[in-house]
Structure formats: structure tokens, C-alpha cells
Amino acid sequence: MEWLITLFNSAQQWLFESIIQPIMFQVGMASLLEDGYDATGWLLVGLLQVLVIVAVIGPLERWRPVEPVTDRKAIRTDVIYTLIHRLGVFRLALFFTLAPLFDSLFGMLRVHGLRTFNIDAIWPGVTDQPIVSLLIYLAVFDLLDYLIHRGQHRFDWWWSLHSLHHSQRQMTKWSDSRNHLLDDVIRDVIIVVVAQLIGVAPGQFVAIVAIAQLSENFHHVNARIWFGKLGERLWISPRFHRRHHAISLVEARQGDPHLPAQGLPRSIELARGCNFGVLLPLWDMLFKTANFELRFDPTGVEDQIKPGPDGKVRNYGEGFWSQQWLGILRLLRRD
Numbered sequence: 001m002e003w004l005i006t007l008f009n010s011a012q013q014w015l016f017e018s019i020i021q022p023i024m025f026q027v028g029m030a031s032l033l034e035d036g037y038d039a040t041g042w043l044l045v046g047l048l049q050v051l052v053i054v055a056v057i058g059p060l061e062r063w064r065p066v067e068p069v070t071d072r073k074a075i076r077t078d079v080i081y082t083l084i085h086r087l088g089v090f091r092l093a094l095f096f097t098l099a100p101l102f103d104s105l106f107g108m109l110r111v112h113g114l115r116t117f118n119i120d121a122i123w124p125g126v127t128d129q130p131i132v133s134l135l136i137y138l139a140v141f142d143l144l145d146y147l148i149h150r151g152q153h154r155f156d157w158w159w160s161l162h163s164l165h166h167s168q169r170q171m172t173k174w175s176d177s178r179n180h181l182l183d184d185v186i187r188d189v190i191i192v193v194v195a196q197l198i199g200v201a202p203g204q205f206v207a208i209v210a211i212a213q214l215s216e217n218f219h220h221v222n223a224r225i226w227f228g229k230l231g232e233r234l235w236i237s238p239r240f241h242r243r244h245h246a247i248s249l250v251e252a253r254q255g256d257p258h259l260p261a262q263g264l265p266r267s268i269e270l271a272r273g274c275n276f277g278v279l280l281p282l283w284d285m286l287f288k289t290a291n292f293e294l295r296f297d298p299t300g301v302e303d304q305i306k307p308g309p310d311g312k313v314r315n316y317g318e319g320f321w322s323q324q325w326l327g328i329l330r331l332l333r334r335d
Contacts, residue, residue, distance in 0.1 A: 005203075008044070016040040038202070039088060045210050046086035053082070053217050057173045060223040066242070066296045067222065071170045073318065078174035080320050085177045085184075086213070094188065106196055118199035130204075137200055137208055138279065144194055145212070146283040148187055149276040158183070159272075160330035164323055166245060167316035169300045176216040180327040215279055224296055232292055233285065236277050239296060244275035246297035247305070 020040045024033060069075065084090050119140065120133035127133055152162035161183040168175045195205055219241035226232060226239035274291040277284045284290035303314040314335070317323035329335035 008041075012037070012041050012044050015044055039092065041206060042091055043088045045206060046088060049086050049210065049214055049217075050082070052214060053173055057214075057218055057221055060221050060225065061173060064224040065222050066224055067170075067298075069170065069172075069222070074168060074170050075172055075174060077318070077320055077323070078168065078172065078178045081177040081179070082174050090181070090184065094185070116199040117197060120199070134204055134207060137198075137204060138211065140198065141191070141194075141208055141212070142277065142279045143283055144191065145278040146276050146287075148190060149278070150287075150289075152183070153272040153276070157331060158186070160333075161186075161327050163301055163330070164316060164327050166299070166301050167304060167323075168245075169298070169304065171220055171222060171242070171245060171299045173217050173221045175220040176213070181324060182327070182331075212278055226294060229292075233281055236275075236279060236281055239294065240275050240277075240281060240292070242296055242299065243291045243293060244273060245299040246295070247300045247302060 016037050020036055020043075021033065024030060024036050029036065119136055120128045127136060152158045161180040164180045164183070165175075165178055168178055200208070215236070219236055219238055221238050223238055225237055227235065227237045231237070232240060274289050275281075275284055276289055281290055301314070301316070304316065305313060307313055315326065317326045326335055
């Protein structure tokens, strides 16, 4: 593990000194060099993630595809979303807009005596071991992601944004980052606040985010992959997550009492969906939202194929900007 950290740090240092630092001097951002170095780490992680998506996850779609690729334009839009998030464009925007607010907020809380609750200090000598603390934080943030995901489906205003993610009818390895930017901002604010409150080290936070993101890319892969009866209950598979995106389950997500429940368990009806987990199926099993049916259904949102009262199906947009704009209109109930 040490050699891997050393290799990453060396690569980060080279990338910063060779490319990022000269650019920052050129554009008059020398006062932000420390932040620029941290951002270089995120950029390097993003580049490595894209490499893994293409070289490791990509071949799985050619090996055992669930469905043939018929809409390459939609997939190209998803690639744009992925590059925006993984190569730091989204984080850079957050840095210049929300970072000062966070600094002021947490500074004020510390002045008033609010202390960070360090989870890795619960059992000195055990929980402060790097691997142990990483596993603990992975479990904590996985539970947090599960709860956030439940909220995205439970609250109508949040679903109006999150439904963009579900509107992809051609789900692939690139579909994970297909989100409304406002939806991402809300989620990231929650994650950052919790990370500050429980004392996650910056290096560990980067590792947690990278593991979760790559796992989510794998979950969305267009491949007939499942882990068997035992494995499906240990780690989330593409089959498990595809059930979450299945268009046949959208009735439960929307919570419309006039639509048939299709024999779904009451807990799934109330949650407006199933299989909300990001890494571990554990939370879905504990809260009774797990669906282990061995099926690979079409994906999408019900109102994309079922006309509404006006006789029209809902349009979620084809390009990046149209999808973002239509999400705002849905939020304002003007679509």
C-alpha cells in the first residue's frame, strides 16, 4: 500500500509542477497554489478512473451485453457528464462558489465549541489503522448515500431532478454521472458536511470517493453480470442496480396510487423503488428495499413511454444543456 501511495504522490507532484502550477501563474492564481495542488490530486484520480472505465469496465459490455447499442448520441452525452465530474470541472465550480461558505460555516462552528467526532479514534490501536478506518468510513458513507438516494426518490421536488439520471434508456458504464447539476450540488453538500463532522482525512476522502465512483460505473455497465445468491448479498452487482433502474418499477417510485403495484412488497412501494445501495446491499436488506430477482429489464422512466393526461410522453432532453434546463422546469412544475 505504501508504494502505491508514494507512486500516486510522485505523479501528483509531477503533474502539478509540470502543467497545473505554470497555468496558475499565467492566470494570476498564485495565491491558490495549495488548493491547486489538492485539485491536481482529484484530477489525477479522475484520469485514472476514466482509464479504468475504458480499459477494464468497457470490455465487459462487449463480452455479455444486456442489449445492443442503438442510441450512441445519448451515450456521448453521458460521456460529457463523466468528463465534467471526473476531470474536475464540477469540483472547480463548487470550489469557487461554495468553498468560502463552507470555510465560514465550519469556522463559526469551531468558534462556538463544536468538535469533530473522529470515528477512527473510537478504538485506539484498531480503528485508527489506515485500512480499518477506510473500511469504517466506506460503510458510513455508503449508509449516507443510501439515505440520500431514498430521499431523491421519496420527495417529489428532488425526484424532479434525480429522474434525469433514470431517463437513460441506453444504460452503460458512462451513465453514473448523468445527473442534474443541482442534484449533484445537494448531494455533495451533504457528503462534505458529514465528512467534516466525522473527521475524515483528505487522503481517505479521495479514496472513498474514487472507490464509490468506480463501483457505480461498474453497476451501470450494459452487461449480464451477477454474483450468485451469496455474492449478490455481499456487494452490489450490475444486475442488482439495473433492477433499481428498471422501468417496470417506476410505478412504485412515483407513488401513484392509481397505478398497479405489480405485486411489489409494501416496503418497496413506500420507498418508491428498490435497490438504493451504492456499494453494499446490506442497507437495502436491513430496510427491506432489496429486490434480488434475476432479471435484466429495460431501463428508463415510466412517463417516457406512457402518455400523461395531455396525451404526451415526457421529454427529458437529448443534449447536456437541454437536459439541465428541462430539469429546472420539472422542479418548477412548468415542463
